[in-house]
Amino acid sequence: MQPESAxxxxxxxxxxxxxxxxxxxxxxxxxxxxxxxVELARxxxxxxxxxxxAGERDESSEAALRGYLxxxxxxxxxxxxxxxxxxxxxxxxxxxxxxxxxxITGERAERGEGSGLLPYLLAERLxxxxxxxxxxxxxVEDGVATLLQALxxxxxxxxxxxxxxIVTVDDAAPAPRQSAYGPARRGAFEATAGPVSVxxxxxxxxxxxxxxRPKRLKIVKAASxxxxxxxxxxxxxxxGGQVLTDVTPTQGAEAIFTLLREEDVLR
Amino acid sequence: MSDLPRRDPRQEWIARNRLHPRHAEVLQEMGQGAAxxxxxxxxxxxxxxxxxxxxGPNGVKRIDRSGTQQGAGGSSxxxxxxxxxxxxxIDAPAFMIAVVPDMxxxxxxxxxxxxxxxxxxxADADPAARGAVVAVVFGPHKEANFGEAGIDRLLHLDSPExxxxxxxxxxxxLIMAEEAWAPRHWLLPDSKLGGGELGRRFAARLxxxxxTGVWQVEAGxxxxxxxxxxxxxxxxxxxxxxxxxxxxxxxAECAEPVSETRHAAAELALPxxxxxxxxxxxxxxxxxxxxxGVALSEAEFILSAGNGVKDWQxxxxxxxxxxxxxxxxxxxxxxxxxxxxxxxxATGTWVTARVYVAVGxxxxxxxxxxxxxxxxxxxxxxxxxxxxxxxxxxxxxGDSTQILEALVTLVAQAREEKRDxx
Numbered sequence: 001m002q003p004e005s006a007x008x009x010x011x012x013x014x015x016x017x018x019x020x021x022x023x024x025x026x027x028x029x030x031x032x033x034x035x036x037x038v039e040l041a042r043x044x045x046x047x048x049x050x051x052x053x054a055g056e057r058d059e060s061s062e063a064a065l066r067g068y069l070x071x072x073x074x075x076x077x078x079x080x081x082x083x084x085x086x087x088x089x090x091x092x093x094x095x096x097x098x099x100x101x102x103x104i105t106g107e108r109a110e111r112g113e114g115s116g117l118l119p120y121l122l123a124e125r126l127x128x129x130x131x132x133x134x135x136x137x138x139x140v141e142d143g144v145a146t147l148l149q150a151l152x153x154x155x156x157x158x159x160x161x162x163x164x165x166i167v168t169v170d171d172a173a174p175a176p177r178q179s180a181y182g183p184a185r186r187g188a189f190e191a192t193a194g195p196v197s198v199x200x201x202x203x204x205x206x207x208x209x210x211x212x213r214p215k216r217l218k219i220v221k222a223a224s225x226x227x228x229x230x231x232x233x234x235x236x237x238x239x240g241g242q243v244l245t246d247v248t249p250t251q252g253a254e255a256i257f258t259l260l261r262e263e264d265v266l267r
Numbered sequence: 268m269s270d271l272p273r274r275d276p277r278q279e280w281i282a283r284n285r286l287h288p289r290h291a292e293v294l295q296e297m298g299q300g301a302a303x304x305x306x307x308x309x310x311x312x313x314x315x316x317x318x319x320x321x322x323g324p325n326g327v328k329r330i331d332r333s334g335t336q337q338g339a340g341g342s343s344x345x346x347x348x349x350x351x352x353x354x355x356x357i358d359a360p361a362f363m364i365a366v367v368p369d370m371x372x373x374x375x376x377x378x379x380x381x382x383x384x385x386x387x388x389x390a391d392a393d394p395a396a397r398g399a400v401v402a403v404v405f406g407p408h409k410e411a412n413f414g415e416a417g418i419d420r421l422l423h424l425d426s427p428e429x430x431x432x433x434x435x436x437x438x439x440x441l442i443m444a445e446e447a448w449a450p451r452h453w454l455l456p457d458s459k460l461g462g463g464e465l466g467r468r469f470a471a472r473l474x475x476x477x478x479t480g481v482w483q484v485e486a487g488x489x490x491x492x493x494x495x496x497x498x499x500x501x502x503x504x505x506x507x508x509x510x511x512x513x514x515x516x517x518x519a520e521c522a523e524p525v526s527e528t529r530h531a532a533a534e535l536a537l538p539x540x541x542x543x544x545x546x547x548x549x550x551x552x553x554x555x556x557x558x559x560g561v562a563l564s565e566a567e568f569i570l571s572a573g574n575g576v577k578d579w580q581x582x583x584x585x586x587x588x589x590x591x592x593x594x595x596x597x598x599x600x601x602x603x604x605x606x607x608x609x610x611x612x613a614t615g616t617w618v619t620a621r622v623y624v625a626v627g628x629x630x631x632x633x634x635x636x637x638x639x640x641x642x643x644x645x646x647x648x649x650x651x652x653x654x655x656x657x658x659x660x661x662x663x664x665g666d667s668t669q670i671l672e673a674l675v676t677l678v679a680q681a682r683e684e685k686r687d688x689x
Contacts, residue, residue: 120471129547154561158551252663253673265568
């Protein structure tokens, strides 16, 4: 069950985990996409998975991080950083030192700025390729990974990339397993101190809880009173649709076929 | 000289005189099918009430007095409306605002237009020194009206390296554009793939700290750059207010799209050709996905069945051949022909399909609510008076079983021909 103890370490995978925020209660939890990333790493054959977190260590964050340990890990590497610090240099240094084959992260953090830039900055700094929005890792052979990228509308794209690579995980990736309580309690943190760089810009910005975005108004620019009235009183009806009556089934099917072809939905 | 209106009194007289033998001919010459309005010899407007109006549904002649329905018809009025927008040309821009639209499906999306509206706002803030909006478009496109979206300069890159999924080649092209013109701001849509990804890569390469998830930009009183933006942070739970940086990734509805003016959309080219870089990410193309596995709410193409479907085997076969996701109306689900999670409508799933084919669905209001956001609706139904026909863009009245069978045959034939050609 523990791939770490395998005799021949195959693929070295590091998952960057962060502390999530429950969307309703605001409590600390394991971040959804990061947990999906851990699940993805667990599903890889003979992979040596390592968890890495950079951030503050206190009671609530420890509880959240134990959620990842409960997914079947004995330890988690923790780079201790003060609150509000930029974790990029510490993470880059740690990854440079261990040089894993595959780094998995979520798309964006659930706390702080949450700009989703970290994987891109890491990739730029380490000089590794980056693939975003992953749904699955199909295979890893001879240092080449075949990946499935999630596209909108449930579509998938197959990509091939040479290791080492940084990948980010989409919501379409398999749902994470439940965190088991016992392993979560038994798991240990391996804390190290990394370089600290303070994020001054963040402190200068004005941050407040999100307020509701104003709804866009429907602005009618009409020259005549009649047009304005029509726009205000318009019923939502398609109108102008083409109706084919008294046609043979073949003619009807041809019309539909032409439309489907124009819309390019037939593959 | 030539654009002075010249009047020929004799022709006008003939046009007025319906009994004149050359009456119809002269009307043709004057460019009116049937003259409904002309200037009389005394300088008065004369109207012919017999030439205006249309026959209403009950056979009664109706005259629309608003002036939209005169004589020849309103279509020419609409086209002239588009041309009546003032053309704005900025020959010597003080600065550049670069926009990289997503061009989903080869056309400017609503998100792209909002972003261009925002770019115009930034470019036109100072009327003494106006900026130009440059759009960088990758790959082939189907868009014809770049100018009306507010684009002054268009950089269209169509080489094979940047088509398809090629983030690294596109990044290289953006870097070249940055070196060539050094735009004051770069605006990209903060969408899942495309702008959101490319913008972050670009910012990381330039070493600039961008702002992501921008939904509001306002002119600030004291800020150095003059603009403040409000961006969403922390998975949408925070509002971050900060000065607008050089690179901004904006959400949809961040500004109003351009609607009052037309712009030149002059072609622009990079000073040097794109360097051929070896991409580290190899695109193996889209994977065919099992359509029944796609969630109904995000399926692109739905074949939906209702009470009018009798041959369920044939329906499932048709969905399989067409590669469509199956949906159903409430009746079909209640009768046990389809699973509950396939129900479309107010009590089921609200779908966002691009093409929705409703087979034997009469269109209850709850069902029509569920398909509100669908682009194209095709209805196959026996009853020509039902509500679904009114909603549909294409309606075929007939027996659904036979029509689906014919459709399946057609699609299979087309596939066969394609395979033979390949």
